[in-house]
Amino acid sequence: MSTAQTDVSSSELVDDVASIAPCELLQRFRGPGLLLAQDGAVLANNEAGDELVRLMGVTEERALDQVNETASAFLDVGRTGVPLSKRIVVPSAARDEGNLTYDITALPVDLSMSAGPGILLLARNVSLEGNLVEALVSSRALYRDLADCSGDFVWEVDASSKFSFVSPQGIVGYLPLALNGASPAGLAMDPHEASHLVALFAAREPITETEVWIRGEDGNAACLVASVRPLTDDCGEWCGARGVARDVTAERRRARELDEQRDDDALISAIARAIQQEMQPHDMLRAAARVLVTSFQAAAAWVVPLQADGNPLKPAARHIDSTMATDLPDPDFGTLMDTAIPSDEQAQAYQIWREGPFLCLLTHHWDVMNGFVVLLDTAGRAEAMLAHAADHLSNAIEHARQLRELDRLSRTDELTGLLNRRAFIAGVSESLALHTGEGAAGNLMFIDMDNFKAVNDTYGHPVGDALLTSLSSLMGDVIADLPCGDHLAARLGGDEFAMWIGSCGEAPGALAALTAERLVRAFNIVAAEYGEEVLPGLSIGIASATPGEELQSLMARADHTLYDVKRSGKGTWKMASENSLPTVEPAAQSTIGNGITGELSEGTS
Template sequence: MIARHFLSRNPVEVPIKQSAAMAVRVGLDYGIMEVSQTGQSLVNLVAARDPVVMGLLDRVQETSCLSEARMDGADYAQNLWLVCVPEQESFLLVARDTTLPDKVTEALITSRALMKDLLDCAADLAFELDDKGIITFVMPADFLGRSTDAWVGKDATSVFWDGQATPKKNPFGVRTDSDFSEVPYENANGVREYLTISIKAVLDDSGFCIGTRGTARIITERVRREQAVKQEKLRLAMQERLTRILVTAESSDEVLGRAVAEVQDLFRADAVFIYKLYDGGYIPVASEKDPELECDFHIVSEKLPTEFPDDIVFLDVQGRDHMIVPLVKGDVCEGVVLVSRDTAVSPWSGQEKALLVAIGDILAAAQKKAALFDKLSRLSGQDELTQLLNRRAFEAEVNKRLLHQNRTGQSGCLMFIDLDHFKEVNDTMGHQIGDLALRLVASNIRDLIRPIDIAGRYGGDEFVIWIENIDRNDAEERARHLIDAMSGIRMQLNKDDLKLSMSVGICKSRSGIGESFTALCDRADRALYMVKRAGRGAIAFAEDEDTCGDTLNNVE
């Protein structure tokens, strides 16, 4: 009935006192003339000169036309839709409480926005956080084998990365629209997965961030495919470089030296060693090492495994996880490559582990070619009479050992041998018998040394032996064995009354000071001189202080 009067050309006043509608009749002076049963809130607004109500009344008074206004927001206890109708001597102000439908509409709009944000991509996980990073919503109930039901109401970082390392760029710590790719995450079985996480900021009317919404997609298969392609490209590139080295290198030092340099660069390593496996253990044949690196690789060398149940082994020594791969030709392990870096700062990735295994074959081929170079070098450097290394070849081999030992901290012993009264053999029995005596001594030396050791004829009746990784007692025992064998040589020469014997000077190499063969040889020679001066046919040790030890008693 009221509406019908609103629409008439000459509206007349109708009674509203008994009306259930929220209405009030206001005089031209804005005084209250009549109030409906539910209109008290309008009376209060008029009395308080509410700006929205007063603006509406002023507008109708000026235009004499029906007008409406909205009253909502944080300043009002309820939302109202106001309509003001001009009458002959008053205004009819009618209102409708829209608080409930407005909130329902707002909730629907918010939910729609939430669902749109969460479903913008085919998400495997959807979540909402408040401004403190607390989870207020999460779906589904299971994510990669982990139940998410208990996540609501808890800190997102704590529950999501529970028992795992939090990424440096934490998706739950941002308050702006952000995307995070290849985020590592362990599933319930401890297997590493990869996620893409998208974050959208939730802003209030003033533009202030009041929370975030996000989605996570599992991209593990894609990442692994990309990693496999990248790894294959790296393997092929590395294989090409190593193959070029095999084709162009002209010495064992060049083959292995360039190979370890390539490996060091590829893996950003502090140190790379290639060890050759002998019956007596490992010796380094090539190495690259950061001079500033403080790590005792002598300890590492002693712990190198000789059996490999897996393609790769990790050796935890001095806080470093050294990565070791066997170099296998056929079914025989001929050595290992060891790659080291500070894994506390930069742990080995699965891709790096697989890559080192993948290039193991070509590194084994490099070691094999280096061995062929060494064999040719030894053949060309052999002493024709004794078939031991000549002086030049022996010196070159020992200098290489000293170079690697300076990096690994290992050590060896140099034996300097001089035959006593050898001139008597030549003078009384002739040079042919003298040559036979030299060959017999050389044969005893070859029987004494291991494949890991080196022996040579230094000149005339002087011999030299390099014994790898040996202590003083063992070195003395070997020297005694050679001296004891001289009686057998005298018998083979059919001259028991010969004075032919042997004097031995021994010195142990000192790693870490860059000692050369010349310096080492001088120390051994001084020890030998002590034997000669004390009566010959005995052994003496050179001490680390460059002084000689006591001459041992004659052993014959």
């Protein structure tokens, strides 16, 4: 009996042992099987198990460990816990049947707390395969007869390593006439692989079940699983080789498709998990960009929501690979979008195209463009993966957009689009907290529209609303013209407005005074258009934030100054002194600060 260690299909059952009882697994196995104790005693066998008992030479007088070294090696599996597979060849009882060949696998199993470890011995009879190979090598006539009726690709090469015989059906589109007399090198997909193909088809050593990719007659790649046996002449010199191969291209393609599907699903899951772990819209899209860089092995990724006018929302959410410079500039998104598919095709669910080193994706949500994704220097099957993830990226972008919209609605006044009271207080508080300089952190302006109730009563609420929106536009224009800084504008409610002129390197008091004067003059021009029966105007109180001053104190001074303006005749502005304090009880005032300081005292920010 001869043995050779090999990988056999029975070893695939190793993973099942942990989840299936040994006896159940034994009965489910189609080939001969035995369940052995640690000492080699047979505890159970399946229907074909007697064949394995005879094969191993076990008798009542001779246990398995007394048979030979191979049998002892199988018993060692119970002690080591490491599975073992061996091929055993024994002579057949019938001379004309050749040798019997078995692939035997020993698996460690846990019998019970008391019995300890055992061994599951599983065998597969591969005699037909082995005997056929040997017969084909020894008999050329038999070899060719089999080739005529075989569905596999059968060939023979001569001493010059060229095909001298090819089975009638050929292989992957090639007919025998095209292959006979030709070198296997012509089947190579790449010239660099030619020598490897020649070495396989004209093997000098036996080759069994080796996978090889060749170029099919149609130019596409085809996969073969080949076994080859060398031929020798009467002097023992190599004179050619014979082999058999089967076309497994379809199986490999299906396996590859499954792998690709798993990769695509893993990408989608990773994007979903990354987004779910973030709370802020920008952080969500930045997390998606991080997943794209990792999954596509890209140098960088940008995820850019599109605004209602189709322009990219800035700043773009991006992630850059750690090997790239962190100051990598953003690409020109507008230019990249101009190279997209023409507008008459933009009703598609997504569009993917390449522009130089960039791979671009334009996503749609309900037939409306909503996002733009850019990848730099991608690897692998990037287009297919990006197409698979397009809908999910579109949904992520839309989800982030909706969150931004909800955040905007919660922070802005519906009529004017300015910040509301809550968002304004939070913004000023943050500006004060971030200021570390010695000068003023900024200027707080409380703005009240004079005679607003009379305007509503006289001209109607539509005119009053028009005045409110006109004032908000003026405030927006003023802020747009200010030097850089964290400036804010808000409608606090009714006819009450506020502005925060952040520190921007210039004299803060002078800048606030110029702003107030501009607002008063500009609004007087707007108000004159509505007639002279009731003439609205603006009263503005300004307070400069002193170093370390609390927001409540700052607002009280601005509110007190506004009250002074209203009491002195309205229609102008006034700057508060650092030590100005209310001279009347807050309850007696009807100015802006009452509501805000009340919110602060209740913990609202």
